[in-house]
Amino acid sequence: MRDDEVKTTNGQAEPEREFRVSFEFFPPKNEAMERSLWEAIKKLEALDPAxxxxTYGAGGSTRERTHSTVTRILKETGLTPAAHLTCVGAERGEVDDVVRAYDKAGVRNIVALRGDPPEGVGSAYAPHPGGYENAADLVGGIRKIADFDISVAAYPEKHPESPDWETDLAMLAAKVDAGADRAITQFFFDNSAYFRYLDRVRARGIDVPVVPGIVPIVNFKRVAGFAGKCGASIPPELAARFEGLDDDPETHALVAAAVAAEQVAELRDQGIDQFHFYTLNRAELVYAICRLLGLGTKTEKAAA
Structure with a gap:
């Protein structure tokens, strides 16, 4: 059997399903970051993402920049933009106005999140007075306004604030019951944690796609800091692969590409064919990983 074939249950070979990717960016804070962001968007556009x-900052702090970036992507590229939206720091009416503005602009995809408190991760969360209580409540509110494609968050190693798995899964179920189309996971490095989570999700009766979130390790110390805040474990053997590379960016990038490609390849071997990359507004590493995994550009697909 060729490498590009898989066997079906009746023993016949069929072409391997092409995997699909999506990418996450954050809105720029200045002109230099704006240029960097658009260079990344243009480079990754060639990979024809879903x-x-x-993203949307804590307390809605990037609301205008998020809206500006999303609408510019819609107008100036062939990409499908998805706007992040949170419950934090705004009354229902304010959030609803943002949703209606996206609807009017022609944006059809929203990533609905509870969001972190303005004080940051680890601070106690409390719903805004008169605001949406949580992500499930927000999804329901969006559904009442227009027919958006809605993604929500999922946590393979449990949300840091969830006291137990039942609470965590009940919240995901509530988001799906409210109308979410898919869940995108927090990034993780241990694939077995993802598959254990997927088993829990399916056993709970939740049947939407659970798309793995993948973060290329552009900077190990930075990513380790993110992981510590969101409860994502870093296997010791993974940390060891980056030891001594702080002052060797070229080797660091090669190792990072290999690590992410290995992770995605293993997930694909187990039947996963959708992936969401947290790009950190850097295109080179994400692009290299996708090409290593055989994802062609739009031009190559059209010529095939």
Whole structure:
């Protein structure tokens, strides 16, 4: 059997399913970051992603920049933009106005999140007075306004604030019951944690796609800091692969590409064919990983 074939249950070979990717960006804070962001968007556009999402700062702090970036992607590229939206720091009416503005602009995809408190991760969360209570409540509110494609968050190693798995899974179920189309996971490095989580999700009766979130390790110390805040474990053997590379960016990038490609390849071997990359607004490493895994550009697909 060729490497590009898989066997079906009746023993016949069929072509391997092409995997699909989506990319996450954050809105720029200045002109230099704006140039860097658009260079990344243009480079990754060639890979024909299912959609690209743009984050929303704590307390809605990047609301205008998120909206500006999303609408520019819609107008100036062939990409499908997805706008992040949170419950934090705004009354229902304010959030609803943002949703209606996206609807009016022609944006059809939203990533609905509870969001972190303005004080940051680890601070106690409390719903805004008169605001949406949580992500499930937000999904329901969005559904009442227009027919958006809605993604929500999922946590393979449990949300840091969830006291137990039942609470965590109940919240995901509530988001799906409210109308979410898919879940995108927090990034993880231990694939077995993802598959254990997927088993829990399916056993709970949740049947939407659970798309793995993948973060290329552009900077190990930075990513380790993110992981510590969101409860994502870093296997010791993974940390060991980056030891001594702080002052060797070229080797660091090669190792990072290999690590992410290995992770995605293993997930694909187990039947996963959708992946969401947290790009950190850096295109080179994500692009290299996707090409290493055999993802062609739009031009190559059209010529095939």
């Amino acid at each position: 959609f690209v999402s743009v």
